[in-house]
Amino acid sequence: MARFRQDRLTEKERFEALLNREPLDRVPFYMWEFSFAAVTVGYPRATTFADPVKSFEAFRRTHEMYDAWHYIYYSPGAIGVREFGGEAKLPTGEYAQAATPVKSIVQSEEDAWNLTLPDVKTAGAIPLVMEFAKLQESHGFPITFSSGSILKVVQALTGAETMCRWMMKKPAVVHRLCRVVADFHIAVAEHVIRAFGCPERIIPLTAAPTESNQMISPKHFREFSLPYQKEVYEKILAMGAKHINTHICGEQNLNLPYWAEIPMGDPGIVSVGHEVDLDTASKYFPDHIIVGNVEPAVIQTGKPEEVYELSRICIEKGKKHPGGFALAPGCELPPTAPPYNVWMMRKAINDFGWYE
Amino acid sequence: MTEVIVHAGSCGFKTIVVVSKEARNFRIAVSSGCETVCNWGDHLRPLSLGEILNPQEALQFYESALCQLKHVACPVPLTVIKAIEVEAGAAPAKNVSIIFANERQKNFGGGKQGMVSEERKREILDAIRDAVVRFEEDECAAWCRTALEEGLDAYEATMEGLAAGMDRVGELYTRQEYFVPELLLCSDALYAGLDILRPHIKTGGALTKGRLLIGVVEGDIHDIGKNLVKTMFEAAGWEIFDLGKDVRLDRFVEEQKKTKADVVGLSALMTTSMMAIEKVIGMLKAADPEVKVLVGGAPLNPEIAAKFGADGYAEDAVSAVREAASLIKKY
Numbered sequence: 220m221a222r223f224r225q226d227r228l229t230e231k232e233r234f235e236a237l238l239n240r241e242p243l244d245r246v247p248f249y250m251w252e253f254s255f256a257a258v259t260v261g262y263p264r265a266t267t268f269a270d271p272v273k274s275f276e277a278f279r280r281t282h283e284m285y286d287a288w289h290y291i292y293y294s295p296g297a298i299g300v301r302e303f304g305g306e307a308k309l310p311t312g313e314y315a316q317a318a319t320p321v322k323s324i325v326q327s328e329e330d331a332w333n334l335t336l337p338d339v340k341t342a343g344a345i346p347l348v349m350e351f352a353k354l355q356e357s358h359g360f361p362i363t364f365s366s367g368s369i370l371k372v373v374q375a376l377t378g379a380e381t382m383c384r385w386m387m388k389k390p391a392v393v394h395r396l397c398r399v400v401a402d403f404h405i406a407v408a409e410h411v412i413r414a415f416g417c418p419e420r421i422i423p424l425t426a427a428p429t430e431s432n433q434m435i436s437p438k439h440f441r442e443f444s445l446p447y448q449k450e451v452y453e454k455i456l457a458m459g460a461k462h463i464n465t466h467i468c469g470e471q472n473l474n475l476p477y478w479a480e481i482p483m484g485d486p487g488i489v490s491v492g493h494e495v496d497l498d499t500a501s502k503y504f505p506d507h508i509i510v511g512n513v514e515p516a517v518i519q520t521g522k523p524e525e526v527y528e529l530s531r532i533c534i535e536k537g538k539k540h541p542g543g544f545a546l547a548p549g550c551e552l553p554p555t556a557p558p559y560n561v562w563m564m565r566k567a568i569n570d571f572g573w574y575e
Numbered sequence: 576m577t578e579v580i581v582h583a584g585s586c587g588f589k590t591i592v593v594v595s596k597e598a599r600n601f602r603i604a605v606s607s608g609c610e611t612v613c614n615w616g617d618h619l620r621p622l623s624l625g626e627i628l629n630p631q632e633a634l635q636f637y638e639s640a641l642c643q644l645k646h647v648a649c650p651v652p653l654t655v656i657k658a659i660e661v662e663a664g665a666a667p668a669k670n671v672s673i674i675f676a677n678e679r680q681k682n683f684g685g686g687k688q689g690m691v692s693e694e695r696k697r698e699i700l701d702a703i704r705d706a707v708v709r710f711e712e713d714e715c716a717a718w719c720r721t722a723l724e725e726g727l728d729a730y731e732a733t734m735e736g737l738a739a740g741m742d743r744v745g746e747l748y749t750r751q752e753y754f755v756p757e758l759l760l761c762s763d764a765l766y767a768g769l770d771i772l773r774p775h776i777k778t779g780g781a782l783t784k785g786r787l788l789i790g791v792v793e794g795d796i797h798d799i800g801k802n803l804v805k806t807m808f809e810a811a812g813w814e815i816f817d818l819g820k821d822v823r824l825d826r827f828v829e830e831q832k833k834t835k836a837d838v839v840g841l842s843a844l845m846t847t848s849m850m851a852i853e854k855v856i857g858m859l860k861a862a863d864p865e866v867k868v869l870v871g872g873a874p875l876n877p878e879i880a881a882k883f884g885a886d887g888y889a890e891d892a893v894s895a896v897r898e899a900a901s902l903i904k905k906y
Contacts, residue, residue, distance in 0.1 A: 314794025316847035379799045383756035384763075387710070433873065434799075436754040469873065473751070515846045516874040520882060553846040 223569045230288035231359075237508060237543045238462055240486065246534055246572030248565050249289045249510050249547035251490070254316065254554035255561075256281040264554055265309035268296030268318050268344070271351035279358070285565055289545070290361040290464070292424050293351035298365065299372035299400065300324065301343030303334065316554060323378040331392045334376070334399050339406045348407075349414060356415060361422045363464075364411050368427035369447045370435070372400045379434070386439055393443055401447040408455045418459030422488070424466065431469030440474045449481045456482060463487050464510075468550055470494040479503040486542055493549035497536040507542045512549035518560050519553040526560045530567030538572065546572065577662040580724060581654045584673070588612070589717065590651050594658040597621055601659045605651070608717070612651050615643045619655070624663045627656050691725045699727060700736045703768060707740025708747070710760035712767045715740075719771035729775035734812060737768045741810035745893035755799060758892070762806040769809070783814050785903055788836035790818030790827060792855060795848035800872060803892035804840060811896045824855050828862050838899045841885075843872040853883040860884060867902040871895060 227244040228236065236243050252259075256277040257266040266273045271293050278291045296318025297307040305324040310316055325331050339345050352362045367375070373396045374382050385393050412418045429435070430444050452463055462484040469492050471478070483489065487507040491500045493514035500509050513529045521529075530546060537544030546568055552561065581590040590607035600623050605616025626632040633656065640652035650673070660666035691699075699722050706715035715737075722732040744761045747753040753761070787808050791798050798820040805815050816834045818826060831839055839859060843849040852870055859866050869887040870880050880888035887902050889895035 310794070312794050314792065314848045314851040316794070316845040319796050379755075379797075380759060380802070383759050383799075386756045387760050432751070432754065434755050436751075436756075439754070439756065516849065516876065516879055519846050519850070519874075520879055550846075555847060555850065 223566075224573065227575065230282075230286065234289050234545075237545065238486070240543065242574065243543075244573065244575050246538060246568050246574075247289065247545040248285070248287050248568055249490075249545040250281070250285065250287055250552055250561070251548045251550070252278070252281055252552045253292070253294055254310070255552040255556060258554045259284065259558070263311070264315065265311060265318075267294050268307075268309050269347075271347045271354065275351055275354040275358075285561065287565075290363055290422050291355070292363050292365045293348050294318075294365055295344035295348060297375050298344075298367035299375040299403070302337050302339070302345060302403065303342070303376060304337065305376075316551075320375055320378075323376065323381065325376045325381075325396065328389060328392050331377075331395050334396065336399060336402050336406060339403070339410045345407060345410070349411070352411060352415065361420050362411065362415050362417070363422050363424060364407060365424045365426065366404045366407060366451075368425050368430055369397050369400050369404075369444050369451070370429040371427060372403070373397060373443075374429045376400075379429075382429075383435070386435070386443065390442070397443055397447045401451050404451045405454050408451075408458060408460070412458050412460070419461045421460050422462050422464050423455060423460065424464045426466040426468060427471075428468035430467075430474060431471055432473045433470045437473040437477065441477050445477045445480065452481050452483060456484060461485060464490065466490040466550070467495065468492055472499065475499065475503045483507055490547060491549065497533060497540070497544075501536075501540040501542075505541055508545065509537055509540050509542060510545045510547045511537070512547065513564060515548045515550050515553050515556075518548055518556045518564075521560065523557075523559055523563045526563040527567050530564045531571050534567060534571045538574070577658045577668070579654050579658045579661075581650055582721075583609075583650055586646070589721065590654070592616075592651065592654045592658050594655070594662045596662055599623055601662055603655055603659075605655075607651070609645075611643070611645050612649070615640065615651075618643075622655075622659060624659060624665060627659050628665070691727060695725065696727055699725065700732065700739070703732060703736025704740040704743065707737055707761055707764045707768070708743050710757065710764050712760075712764045715764040716767040716771055719768040723771065723775060729772040730777065733769065733772050733776060737765050737772070738810045738812065741765055741807060745807065748891070748893050755803065758803050758806075759799075762803065765806060765810055784812040785838060785899060786814045786816070786834065786836040787838050787840055787899065788816045788818065788827070788831055788834050789840035789842070790822035791820035791842045791844075792827075792848055792851040793821055793824050794851055795843050795845055796820045797844035798842070800844070800892065801840075801842040804842070804871065804889070804895045807892045807896050808899070811900075813896075813899075824851060824858060827855050828858050831859060831866060832862065837903045838867045838869050838887075840895070840899070841868060841870045843870075843874065846874045849874045849879070852885070856884045867899075869895065869899050869902065 233243055233247045237247055254264045254267045257264055259281045260277045262273055262277055274293055282288050297320050300307045300320045303324050306321040307318045308321050309318050348364050355362050430440050472495055489504045489507045490510040491512050493512050513533055517529055518526055534546055576595045579592045588608040590612055593604040594601050600621035602621045603619045607613050641647055661668045702718045706718055791801050805817055809815055841852045841855055843852055856868050867886045870885040871889040877888045887898045889898045
């Protein structure tokens with residue numbers, strides 16, 4: 220059995236120190252493990268999205284296995300689809316990973332203009348989010364909810380091609396949808412914060428793959444995403460939340476100057492994909508915690524030595540970041556990632572991740 | 576019925592005048608890129624042959640036109656007169672040209688294939704190309720119709736107009752001036768033009784650059800990248816067999832046996848569905864070791880593609896065509 224150096228802090232103490240800007244003994248390990256946790260304990264992948272009790276149990280047992288502890292998220296799956304009255308298909312096949320919309324809810328301009336805010340107390344998977352949050356509270360975890368970015372939810376409502384075409388030809392319609400989605404995110408935040416009454420312990424997650432420059436230009440990010448995302452974050456922080464977790468997914472180097480304009484907390488938590496160099500992320504978010512960014516495809520298909528080496532590189536860059544750093548995959552840990560490859564990340568932390 | 580097309584010249588507008596006999600009169604329908612001409616045409620009442628042959632009554636017609644139209648030299652009123660004459664059998668259907676003397680050698684126009692001047696041909700092809708780049712769908716379709724009307728070869732218009740436009744779009748995408756929304760609209764313009772030209776392209780294998788079977792693998796429903804790849808290949812003159820998204824692995828093998836495509840293109844956006852690509856490549860190669868497989872999608876990279884046994888990897892829709900061409904070496 221591998222012998223790791225003795226930690227001074229527990230993993231929980233380490234994450235709390237990270238959030239409180241206190242000195243750490245070593246780099247924390249953030250697994251980003253959604254469906255990987257379900258698969259690790261023998262549950263179907265869809266458990267991640269369908270069963271908050273089993274999902275919570277899967278996270279806890281996976282943390283136990285890897286000696287990890289960090290804030291965890293219940294994934295509503297295709298956030299926005301079920302909440303606005305649509306249907307989402309949960310992953311079932313061998314090669315399925317994400318929940319996906321069955322049909323676009325917004326199929327015409329009229330649908331967009333008629334879209335109304337649902338009752339967030341009962342909409343879609345929000346009750347399941349709350350059930351998961353109660354488990355977090357009772358077990359001493361930060362309370363979280365996964366909200367999706369502005370454009371991620373707009374895309375879920377319209378479909379990617381329609382959203383892109385409307386951005387060019389009917390921007391007013393996209394603005395209308397962004398407005399409704401922003402109001403939805405704010406309403407969910409109010410609901411969660413009101414229910415638990417301790418906003419400083421709530422850490423919302425915004426995952427933003429649609430904003431990637433592999434999809435849209437920085438100009439469109441500035442026009443459609445930035446103003447609404449900024450408003451949502453400002454209101455969540457005004458409600459008393461201290462930290463917002465933002466996953467800047469994919470190739471978003473051209474968007475970073477705009478993301479940097481958005482207040483994310485004190486500190487905020489910024490997770491970046493392998494496409495954004497950690498030194499670059501550090502430059503744009505000097506005061507926030509940076510999380511990342513071992514390439515998930517290498518974790519999935521690479522040799523253990525390759526994962527170890529990538530982790531070493533990430534640790535040596537991230538350790539220097541003044542706002543704090545946690546080693547993580549660059550995006551969701553693939554559900555069928557070889558467990559030994561995942562362990563290589565933890566080993567790299569032991570070998571290279573000490574501050575003391 | 577008599578239909579006449581007018582290219583007015585410096586204003587750049589195209590107008591179509593359709594005259595049909597109705598009892599003793601002739602009903603006139605005018606459609607134009609010029610709003611003023613359209614409005615004038617909408618208010619034209621049916622005319623008789625006698626009215627247009629009588630100078631006094633013809634004068635009233637011209638006075639009315641000149642009061643409403645923007646330009647005294649607008650040729651559309653004259654076109655109406657001539658169309659009525661032809662429909663009435665009072666004059667033969669002969670084209671009329673207005674050619675400036677110093678441009679005479681270059682601007683000889685004609686309606687038969689091969690008679691269009693090189694300059695006019697270039698003008699039309701450039702207009703098609705530019706309409707694609709500016710994602711002007713209606714304009715692209717209109718110029719493609721013009722290309723056919725003026726006798727350009729449909730295949731040449733496709734390759735030198737539409738495909739050239741998409742090549743330029745590809746450059747703009749590579750330079751990160753265009754992104755997916757712009758590419759989608761450019762592809763809409765491309766397809767608007769292809770819908771016009773394709774029925775007129777002489778069929779024949781020699782004109783097809785290659786045959787591509789493409790799909791998003793099982794477990795993955797993200798197809799926007801695959802659709803853009805398909806567009807670039809069609810623009811480049813490839814024949815496409817599109818299996819769609821969430822395609823069962825064995826279906827790739829079944830369809831490849833039927834289509835015998837030169838290249839099979841596999842796409843995945845998620846890390847988990849990416850693993851299906853490795854499986855499919857194995858199945859395809861087992862069925863036909865000579866099959867060429869090209870892969871792409873966000874989680875992939877050249878190393879993973881090679882590890883999976885792919886013959887080629889494309890980072891994006893623009894590079895996919897080049898990569899496929901290198902696989903089959905037909906260019």
